Amino acid sequence: xxxxxxxAKETIARASIVVKFLCFLHVTxxxxxxxxxxxxxxxxxxxxxxxxxxxxxxxxxxxxxxxxGDLVLIRSPLDPKKTVTKRIVAMEGDKVTFxxxxxxxxxxxxxxxxxxxxxxxxxxxxxxxxxRHFGPVPYGLIxxxxxxxxxxxx
Amino acid sequence: MGGWSSFISIVRSLCLLHAxxxxxxxxxxxxxxxxxxxxxxxxxxxxxxxxxxxxxxLRPGDVVIFRSPESPRKVVCKRLIGMEGDQVTYVVDxxxxxxxxxxxxxxxxxxxxxxxxYDSKDSRNFGAVPYGLLKGRVFWTLLxxxxxxxxxxxxx
Numbered sequence: 001x002x003x004x005x006x007x008a009k010e011t012i013a014r015a016s017i018v019v020k021f022l023c024f025l026h027v028t029x030x031x032x033x034x035x036x037x038x039x040x041x042x043x044x045x046x047x048x049x050x051x052x053x054x055x056x057x058x059x060x061x062x063x064x065x066x067x068x069g070d071l072v073l074i075r076s077p078l079d080p081k082k083t084v085t086k087r088i089v090a091m092e093g094d095k096v097t098f099x100x101x102x103x104x105x106x107x108x109x110x111x112x113x114x115x116x117x118x119x120x121x122x123x124x125x126x127x128x129x130x131x132r133h134f135g136p137v138p139y140g141l142i143x144x145x146x147x148x149x150x151x152x153x154x
Numbered sequence: 155m156g157g158w159s160s161f162i163s164i165v166r167s168l169c170l171l172h173a174x175x176x177x178x179x180x181x182x183x184x185x186x187x188x189x190x191x192x193x194x195x196x197x198x199x200x201x202x203x204x205x206x207x208x209x210x211x212l213r214p215g216d217v218v219i220f221r222s223p224e225s226p227r228k229v230v231c232k233r234l235i236g237m238e239g240d241q242v243t244y245v246v247d248x249x250x251x252x253x254x255x256x257x258x259x260x261x262x263x264x265x266x267x268x269x270x271x272y273d274s275k276d277s278r279n280f281g282a283v284p285y286g287l288l289k290g291r292v293f294w295t296l297l298x299x300x301x302x303x304x305x306x307x308x309x310x
Contacts, residue, residue: 020166020169020170022173023166023169023170023172023173024165024166024169026169026172026173026176027168027169027172027173030176075284075286076262076286077262077263077284077286078261078262079261079262080262080284080285080286114224115224115225116222116223116224116225116226117223137284138221138223138224138226138283138284138287139226140221140222140223140226140286140287141284141286141287
């Protein structure tokens with residue numbers, strides 16, 4: 001009987017170390033720095049189609065220091081389980097001019113980004129599904145800013 | 155050293171608190187007239203659980219909190235009226251007219267409305283809210299004491 005209690009105590013002690021470490025990792029991940037794997041053709045030539053490991057920092061969007069030109073990780077407004085990587089083209093109040101179909105026609109539309117929203121576009125306009133299709137995205141969906149690519153360029 | 159080890163234990167308990175906050179539940183203080191008579195105008199302390207939003211088990215009729223699409227620093231509390239694909243009929247401007255409009259909630263979004271539609275800024279003003287902005291489901295009132303308990307369902 002005494003054997004089992006001592007084994008149980010040791011298991012709990014070791015498990016609590018793992019849990020504490022995971023909590024610490026989770027806090028760093030959501031408030032400081034995390035690494036993410038991004039793939040897809042919508043950000044060519046900036047990011048690879050086959051996949052890149054990027055470092056994402058989670059401070060700038062909380063203190064409001066994001067601007068147009070930043071690469072951000074943003075939760076998709078179409079599918080809340082997916083996170084997409086796109087570039088901020090315009091912040092709230094800016095006027096944005098865009099072309100829905102750059103291959104077929106050269107017509108373009110303009111609109112002003114509403115309050116509390118941002119306009120995101122992929123660097124590869126021909127295959128990117130972004131704000132030109134689903135409209136401006138609320139700022140609250142931004143999860144972090146990409147600042148470093150950690151994999152080797154192929 | 156005593157100072158260092160107490161600092162470490164404070165950091166540990168904060169990390170644990172943060173993890174519980176993000177994955178289990180938290181408390182929120184709300185005020186304002188938009189959820190009368192369910193919630194007080196002067197202030198309520200509510201218990202929020204985060205499991206339903208993460209597992210996708212929200213249903214119309216739940217009171218939810220979400221980050222405001224117009225002011226990203228503010229957290230708003232309203233009632234869920236329609237999930238994606240639902241058809242929602244709402245009164246556009248109940249103070250001035252009885253005109254109704256019907257829309258289908260787009261994919262990945264939800265429709266929220268306050269219980270007191272005469273003084274509520276909700277989806278009728280800023281449109282359907284992306285599901286990713288939802289932060290939790292309110293399931294218990296702690297304060298004021300007379301309202302202690304689960305929340306009332308949507309008033310007819």
